Amino acid sequence: MKKYDVVIAGGGAVGAACAYFLSRDTDLKIALIDLKKPGNASRASAGGLWAIGESVGLGCGVIFFKTLSKLHSEAQGKEVPVMRPHQLPDCFFEFALTSNNMYPALHQEMLEKHGVDFKFERTGLKFIMYNEEDRLYAEQITQGIPHLADQVRWLDAEQLKKEEPYVTDDAIGAIDFICDHQVNPYRLVDAYLEGARQNGVSLYLNTEVTSVIRNGNVVEGVKTSDEVFFCDTLINASGAWANELYQQATGRTMPVYPVKGQIVLSERMPKIMNGCISTSDCYIAQKDNGEILIGSSTEEKGFDTTNSLDKIQELSQGAMKCLPILKESSIKRCWAGLRPGTPDELPILGPVEGVEGYLNACGHFRTGILTSAITGQLMTELIMGKTPSLDLTPFSVERFEEAEQKAG
Ligand SMILES: Cc1cc2nc3c(=O)[nH]c(=O)nc-3n(C[C@H](O)[C@H](O)[C@H](O)COP(=O)(O)OP(=O)(O)OC[C@H]3O[C@@H](n4cnc5c(N)ncnc54)[C@H](O)[C@@H]3O)c2cc1C
Numbered sequence: 001m002k003k004y005d006v007v008i009a010g011g012g013a014v015g016a017a018c019a020y021f022l023s024r025d026t027d028l029k030i031a032l033i034d035l036k037k038p039g040n041a042s043r044a045s046a047g048g049l050w051a052i053g054e055s056v057g058l059g060c061g062v063i064f065f066k067t068l069s070k071l072h073s074e075a076q077g078k079e080v081p082v083m084r085p086h087q088l089p090d091c092f093f094e095f096a097l098t099s100n101n102m103y104p105a106l107h108q109e110m111l112e113k114h115g116v117d118f119k120f121e122r123t124g125l126k127f128i129m130y131n132e133e134d135r136l137y138a139e140q141i142t143q144g145i146p147h148l149a150d151q152v153r154w155l156d157a158e159q160l161k162k163e164e165p166y167v168t169d170d171a172i173g174a175i176d177f178i179c180d181h182q183v184n185p186y187r188l189v190d191a192y193l194e195g196a197r198q199n200g201v202s203l204y205l206n207t208e209v210t211s212v213i214r215n216g217n218v219v220e221g222v223k224t225s226d227e228v229f230f231c232d233t234l235i236n237a238s239g240a241w242a243n244e245l246y247q248q249a250t251g252r253t254m255p256v257y258p259v260k261g262q263i264v265l266s267e268r269m270p271k272i273m274n275g276c277i278s279t280s281d282c283y284i285a286q287k288d289n290g291e292i293l294i295g296s297s298t299e300e301k302g303f304d305t306t307n308s309l310d311k312i313q314e315l316s317q318g319a320m321k322c323l324p325i326l327k328e329s330s331i332k333r334c335w336a337g338l339r340p341g342t343p344d345e346l347p348i349l350g351p352v353e354g355v356e357g358y359l360n361a362c363g364h365f366r367t368g369i370l371t372s373a374i375t376g377q378l379m380t381e382l383i384m385g386k387t388p389s390l391d392l393t394p395f396s397v398e399r400f401e402e403a404e405q406k407a408g
Helices: 013-025 051-055 060-075 090-114 132-144 146-151 157-163 185-198 239-250 309-322 324-328 372-383 398-407
Strands: 002-009 030-034 125-129 152-156 173-177 202-205 211-215 218-223 228-236 257-266 276-278 283-286 292-295 331-341 348-350 358-362
Touching: 002 013, 002 218, 013 030, 013 185, 013 358, 013 372, 030 185, 030 228, 051 090, 051 125, 051 173, 090 185, 090 372, 125 132, 125 157, 132 146, 132 173, 146 152, 152 157, 157 173, 185 202, 185 372, 211 228, 211 239, 228 239, 239 257, 239 331, 239 358, 257 309, 292 309, 309 324, 348 372, 358 372
Parallel strands: 002 030, 002 228, 030 202, 125 276, 228 358
Antiparallel strands: 125 173, 152 173, 211 218, 218 228, 257 292, 257 331, 276 283, 283 292, 348 358
């Protein structure tokens, strides 16, 4: 039997960030337990820190909503309507932008204190416009975020050509979100884990939490296949699988479910991009080693992690339309990962009413790489008994129960 102050179930970006911030800011005895299940999201991710882009529905969002509105209209025999941006609520902007602002200092801290480099790069995120419909879409986006006007640059075709010479001549311009950047997601998780290990966290990797130990309304620990871990607080950071542990901890269910995303990766290429790109067909990011990452589909297919030719073809065609030079590239590999989805696309964070010794840190859907840093900080504040620096009410699990009661 082992005894810890805090046990973290799940070692993706979110669980690893919780381990890092807790071990940096407290003297608590902490264990992180992780089994890499097929499809774990952090290692499947693109590594975009697209705080504004994702909040206004670019990145994965725009591709998803375009497909969805096309399918709906076709099913009803109607014309495909003009796309409208899918903007998340203000609480999400604050959450995402606060997290985004943490990365420059975190990158320095990881380099200097722990000797690890998660390859933070200031890139911006450009939404490329091909036609008037795209321009209208971009205008609607900027009209929805007047308070962030200083973070948006409009580029005409000539300026775009100067900044991204490989973008197709068919592009009529772009909007650039200047505070949106990128990291290497594998290295980010490794950096959090290495920092946590150096700070004294016990890492149990290749280890599954098989059950939660509960005594009445108090969570007392977890079991793995061959050990028992008692703890004062269990943090559930088990990604798309989080509902399983939540059920055992609380006797209730919460709507966290896998949302598949497929990605294509090219072999290394000379530098052909100066920033990250989103179009309404795909997003494209050149990573620090020259590989080009093209993402990503949004599919509700349970825990399926296969790649399908149709999605890989759609993404590749979208990328070649934007950057014709990609016709000369070779595919290194494709993969699929499982985002921890929730119905309102917001994460589920913090305590659960009537349950002691348990915190949720899950449901980060499309932005868990970006928002891992603020999640680690908020969980640390909660465990230290401080008032969280951001209001967690919009992210509480109870919002779903309230919504159900209203509907019923
Ligand atoms: C294709 C794709 C592209 C993406 N691109 C971006 C992007 O550009 N930017 C961005 O911010 N986000 C992106 N995301 C989303 C992001 O990857 C996720 O939001 C984030 O990784 C979620 O992190 P997590 O730690 O909650 O989950 P995960 O990374 O899935 O980690 C959860 C871990 O818990 C483990 N686990 C589950 N159950 C147990 C158990 N019982 N015992 C022990 N371990 C367990 C899992 O195996 C896994 O290792 C993308 C996702 C996908 C799929």
